[in-house]
Amino acid sequence: MNSTLAILAILDGISYAALVFLVSVGLSLIFGVLRVVNVAHGSLYAFGAYLAATFSLAVAPISPWLTYPALLAASIVIGVVCGGFIERFLLRPLSGQEDVLQLLITFAAFMIMDNLQRLIWGVQPIFAAEPLRLLPNIAVFGVSYTSYQVILLPGVALATLFGLRYFLRRTLSGAVILAVTEDREASTAIGIDAKRVYFVTFVIGASLAALGGALASPTTSLVPGMGADMIVLSFAVAATAGLGQIEGTALTALMIGLTRAFVIYLQPEFEVLVPYLLMVLVLLVRPFGLFGAVQVRKI
Amino acid sequence: MSGRIKPVTAIAIIFFLVSAVAPLLVSSWATLFALILAKGIVVLGIILLLQAGQVSFGHAMFFATGAYTAAFWGKYVGGGDIVLFIALGGITSAIFGLIVGLFVVRYREIFFGMLNLAFSMVLWSLLEKMFHYTNGADGIRVPRPALLGLSFAPETFQYVILYVSLLIAVVAFYGVQRYLDSPLGHMLRAIKSNETRLEYLGTSARRVLLIGYVISAFLGGIGGTLVAIIQQIATPEFGFWTKSGEFVFIAILGGSAHAFGAFAGAAMFECVRFYAAAHLADTWQLILGVVLIVIILYAPNGLIGLRQRYGQAKQGGH
Numbered sequence: 001m002n003s004t005l006a007i008l009a010i011l012d013g014i015s016y017a018a019l020v021f022l023v024s025v026g027l028s029l030i031f032g033v034l035r036v037v038n039v040a041h042g043s044l045y046a047f048g049a050y051l052a053a054t055f056s057l058a059v060a061p062i063s064p065w066l067t068y069p070a071l072l073a074a075s076i077v078i079g080v081v082c083g084g085f086i087e088r089f090l091l092r093p094l095s096g097q098e099d100v101l102q103l104l105i106t107f108a109a110f111m112i113m114d115n116l117q118r119l120i121w122g123v124q125p126i127f128a129a130e131p132l133r134l135l136p137n138i139a140v141f142g143v144s145y146t147s148y149q150v151i152l153l154p155g156v157a158l159a160t161l162f163g164l165r166y167f168l169r170r171t172l173s174g175a176v177i178l179a180v181t182e183d184r185e186a187s188t189a190i191g192i193d194a195k196r197v198y199f200v201t202f203v204i205g206a207s208l209a210a211l212g213g214a215l216a217s218p219t220t221s222l223v224p225g226m227g228a229d230m231i232v233l234s235f236a237v238a239a240t241a242g243l244g245q246i247e248g249t250a251l252t253a254l255m256i257g258l259t260r261a262f263v264i265y266l267q268p269e270f271e272v273l274v275p276y277l278l279m280v281l282v283l284l285v286r287p288f289g290l291f292g293a294v295q296v297r298k299i
Numbered sequence: 300m301s302g303r304i305k306p307v308t309a310i311a312i313i314f315f316l317v318s319a320v321a322p323l324l325v326s327s328w329a330t331l332f333a334l335i336l337a338k339g340i341v342v343l344g345i346i347l348l349l350q351a352g353q354v355s356f357g358h359a360m361f362f363a364t365g366a367y368t369a370a371f372w373g374k375y376v377g378g379g380d381i382v383l384f385i386a387l388g389g390i391t392s393a394i395f396g397l398i399v400g401l402f403v404v405r406y407r408e409i410f411f412g413m414l415n416l417a418f419s420m421v422l423w424s425l426l427e428k429m430f431h432y433t434n435g436a437d438g439i440r441v442p443r444p445a446l447l448g449l450s451f452a453p454e455t456f457q458y459v460i461l462y463v464s465l466l467i468a469v470v471a472f473y474g475v476q477r478y479l480d481s482p483l484g485h486m487l488r489a490i491k492s493n494e495t496r497l498e499y500l501g502t503s504a505r506r507v508l509l510i511g512y513v514i515s516a517f518l519g520g521i522g523g524t525l526v527a528i529i530q531q532i533a534t535p536e537f538g539f540w541t542k543s544g545e546f547v548f549i550a551i552l553g554g555s556a557h558a559f560g561a562f563a564g565a566a567m568f569e570c571v572r573f574y575a576a577a578h579l580a581d582t583w584q585l586i587l588g589v590v591l592i593v594i595i596l597y598a599p600n601g602l603i604g605l606r607q608r609y610g611q612a613k614q615g616g617h
Contacts, residue, residue, distance in 0.1 A: 101355045107544045112588035239413050269428045276420040287410045
């Protein structure tokens with residue numbers, strides 16, 4: 001492996017990690033607050049991607065630069081409409097019920113969305129690479145790469161990371177979310193509307209998944225099944241990091257992204273194996289994830 | 300209740316009788332009922348673990364192990380017999396279940412589910428990518444095996460495999476019920492209600508769960524072998540996480556409180572899929588999703604629970 005390939009692998013890994021981070025951090029946030037593994041998360045990712053492609057194909061004839069707001073608009077629409085619906089009408093009636101029911105109802109949402117996606121957008125691959133082509137290529141240590149993938153995507157990921165950190169730790173709304181996570185009963189007693197907190201958190205998490213999909217849509221062709229692949233991958237990242245760990249998710253996404261990129265260049269057939277193998281190894285040693293806090297058994 | 304047959308048992312007996320007789324009238328039902336019974340056997344394993352309060356979101360790995368055991372035998376050894384396939388599929392899955400189980404029984408709830416998922420996804424990627432051995436995503440064809448040395452024409456064979464599935468399903472159903480009623484089964488339930496107290500009694504909760512896990516893997520493997528023989532193919536899809544989700548889905552649909560829930564759920568699931576796929580082409584997944592939501596929101600104890608609720612209402616809430 002020469003240095004050009006190594007640089008290529010690193011750039012691939014970074015741009016991939018940025019996308020995976022956006023999706024995984026949404027999953028992790030939802031689990032951290034609602035204690036629900038959202039199986040429909042991958043479908044939100046896929047819907048975000050498809051709607052973004054539809055929007056940007058629609059606005060591209062007017063002005064190609066409008067495709068960027070179109071990506072953002074698509075992810076917010078999906079986050080609010082689909083995410084809001086799942087939380088309000090599926091998860092909320094189940095609060096206080098067994099975990100398996102909550103998990104399974106998001107699985108039902110996954111099945112329905114997976115089917116709807118085929119009905120709405122068909123099974124033929126869709127391409128909408130306009131936003132990718134608008135930005136120039138740049139040279140990184142002599143390797144030419146699209147600046148959309150090496151600057152814009154990691155930029156958005158970093159902005160999300162620091163934005164979330166700031167929001168949760170420095171603003172009142174963030175403090176309210178943390179309070180509900182810490183002790184739902186006590187926070188309700190001092191007048192916090194826990195249901196609203198759950199709703200808002202779920203919509204934020206869902207929007208992040210859709211944003212990941214929207215930003216991924218220019219770089220890849222959209223095919224059925226992309227959601228089912230993404231959910232396990234983002235779950236692997238979130239679980240390896242420790243569910244609910246925001247900074248940990250970023251580091252793990254980077255680690256898995258880079259490892260995967262190098263494996264693609266060295267031993268391509270084992271590409272899909274990487275995240276799951278890492279997940280098994282990490283969870284066997286540290287079931288609470290690399291960055292998760294160990295809970296001691298009480299008795 | 301002594302001496303009287305419980306209503307659920309009666310329904311179970313009627314169900315098994317119907318699945319023995321109905322396919323004789325409509326021949327396309329032979330495969331449908333064989334699939335229902337085979338899937339029901341797998342879901343029995345899920346229900347077993349649900350008794351302990353644990354949800355495995357990776358049980359498709361044992362299903363795939365059973366299926367690929369038959370497929371590999373057909374590909375590398377050739378020939379084969381139903382009895383041999385099922386014995387091998389069960390044994391391989393049980394051994395695999397023991398190995399995975401040694402790790403996963405140390406964890407509970409979400410961590411148990413996560414680790415199962417991780418193991419199953421490793422198996423899935425291996426099946427998908429070891430192209431030289433597994434034919435990748437295309438899967439391996441499973442040639443029609445003989446039964447105790449007798450080979451059959453396709454029309455007869457669908458009945459042969461139906462009755463083999465029925466026999467195994469009845470034995471598995473009876474066995475699982477006996478197991479759940481035994482001291483070991485009660486200890487398994489105690490893991491859900493109060494694990495610490497179970498350990499204070501001097502029992503190892505891990506060992507109790509491990510036994511349950513291996514049995515559950517064994518059932519998953521046998522079900523997988525049967526489905527591979529019925530559909531005459533084994534593909535990596537058998538081990539994908541959506542398959543695991545499907546099994547948990549069927550368990551909740553039928554009701555996890557009783558072993559018969561496995562077959563009630565499988566019957567409903569496969570019938571919806573069979574008829575929706577025939578009449579409404581591309582929407583069977585959508586319909587099943589809606590069915591699942593309705594069940595979870597309005598009948599969280601599943602189809603079995605519906606009957607019990609109705610029965611209780613009649614007896615004035617007892």
